[in-house]
Amino acid sequence: MPAGFSRLESPERLYALLEESDGVVVSCQWTPETTKLIGREAFAAMKPGAILVNVARGEIVDEEALIAALAAGKLRGAALDVYVGEFEHEPDRRLWDDERVLITPHISGGSDMRQHRGISLFCDNLRAYLDGRPLTNVVDWANGY
Structure with a gap:
């Protein structure tokens, strides 16, 4: 087991992990298989009051599903270092205006x-x-x- 990890699970156990997790950090590659990986079903599986952090690519999180989960009070908040179309336009106004959402300018990889x-x-x-x-x-x- 790598240092700093208490356990490792397979992708098939994603929803079970979401049910247990207070915080979910998205840091996978963006591929056809991971597009909208975190969508309505994933948000429904998440522990109430969880926090979502996306440091991967915006396209991995279904933003409409994220907005719906925030509106329903399912999530405590979200931190987005990336969003869909980040190089073409500003983030969705509903995310930008939500005080529970922190949006940073693609700087999570800096050190x-x-x-x-x-x-x-x-x-x-x-x-x-x-x-x-x-x-x-x-x-x-x-x-x-």
Whole structure:
């Protein structure tokens, strides 16, 4: 078990985990399988008063279902570092105006070490490339990430 984890579960147990969780942090890849993964059924399964945090991609959370869950009092609040269409337009006004929703400008990945890690990865990959070795963190275009 990785440090900091009390347990790991399979995706098939998502709704069971939602029933138990006070906070839900969305941090998965956005793929066709994860589009609107957190939708009406997921919100219905969530523990009353839970908090949703999305640091992945906006398209993973069904915003209409999120707005409905907030309006019904199902959620205590939400923190959104991403939202649907974030590079094209402002967030849905209903989310923006809801005092239980915190919206940040896609900054959740930032840290004091981010630039250092990026430079270090680049240098390691440059050495690997020059030596003919496999690179680290290569994007799999077939999977989309």
